[in-house]
Amino acid sequence: MLTLWESYRATAIRPRYDLADVQACYLLRYFPSYTLLLPHVLGLVGEDFDQEEINVSFFGAGPAPEFVGLINYLRNRSSATSINCSLFDSSAQWEFARAISLGAILRSRWPRKDLSLEEIATDLTRRWEPNGLELTSGDELDLAVFQNCLNELTEPGRQMVRRNVGRLIDRMPRHSLITFIEPANYDLQGLSGTRVLLKPDARNVSCLPVLRTLPDMVEEARLLVRYPKRLNGRILATSVDFHSLVLQKR
Numbered sequence: 001m002l003t004l005w006e007s008y009r010a011t012a013i014r015p016r017y018d019l020a021d022v023q024a025c026y027l028l029r030y031f032p033s034y035t036l037l038l039p040h041v042l043g044l045v046g047e048d049f050d051q052e053e054i055n056v057s058f059f060g061a062g063p064a065p066e067f068v069g070l071i072n073y074l075r076n077r078s079s080a081t082s083i084n085c086s087l088f089d090s091s092a093q094w095e096f097a098r099a100i101s102l103g104a105i106l107r108s109r110w111p112r113k114d115l116s117l118e119e120i121a122t123d124l125t126r127r128w129e130p131n132g133l134e135l136t137s138g139d140e141l142d143l144a145v146f147q148n149c150l151n152e153l154t155e156p157g158r159q160m161v162r163r164n165v166g167r168l169i170d171r172m173p174r175h176s177l178i179t180f181i182e183p184a185n186y187d188l189q190g191l192s193g194t195r196v197l198l199k200p201d202a203r204n205v206s207c208l209p210v211l212r213t214l215p216d217m218v219e220e221a222r223l224l225v226r227y228p229k230r231l232n233g234r235i236l237a238t239s240v241d242f243h244s245l246v247l248q249k250r
Contacts, residue, residue, distance in 0.1 A: 017062070023097035027063060031101065034065035037147060037181050039073035041244045047177060049074065053082040055140050060124060060149025061087040063097035064106075066181075070143075071109045082114035086137050092121040124149070125157030128164045138171035144178040148242075151186040169249065176249045184241040 016022050054074070058066055064087055074080050102117065120133055128134040138144065146165070153161060169178060182188055 018093040020096040035069040038069040049078040056143040057086040063101045084116045147181040180245040
């Protein structure tokens with residue numbers, strides 16, 4: 001647990017996500033809180049997805065806590081009965097964690113409803129091909145999510161990600177949403193102001209305000225066992241400070 005926690009505090013973030021022990025620690029330490037981020041943001045912008053079928057892609061998905069969060073959100077707010085989901089991640093070795101998050105957890109929250117799930121290995125920092133799944137999936141997307149992944153990248157990888165995201169926005173249909181959720185110390189304002197990523201007139205998008213999220217929501221995800229204060233930050237955080245950027249295609 002400490003090894004994973006310390007890897008996120010390093011200048012160059014390189015966790016060993018291929019190891020089952022690291023994935024288990026991620027599920028215990030980070031997964032519960034991370035399921036709360038996307039529902040909170042969608043609630044703040046008032047998105048109800050008032051439709052029967054929803055198409056969604058998650059980039060840098062890992063064990064997909066944001067997908068579990070979306071399922072929880074839809075159960076309470078939407079009439080949707082069918083979800084088509086694509087999970088994109090540079091690591092193709094999340095089998096251990098996803099067997100738990102997408103098996104026992106997710107399907108128990110979406111019973112007797114249609115769920116189509118595609119898991120795709122991709123590199124956010126390499127140029128996406130025009131006919132690749134990353135971009136062609138955008139043609140019918142209702143929602144694209146980048147959650148807690150951009151902060152792990154270094155330059156020049158971030159520059160290519162901005163270009164890829166700009167091309168994805170161009171492919172997405174009207175009224176679709178693209179959401180970025182990152183730690184508060186990540187410059188989302190700088191991301192939205194980067195010409196390579198966003199040219200509001202040219203790309204035809206509306207930029208919703210950057211929202212402060214999760215000031216006091218971690219209690220909802222806290223494990224029942226109360227850990228000593230000296231373990232704070234190693235088991236489950238007592239506070240989470242994230243913010244978000246939400247774009248809507250006009």
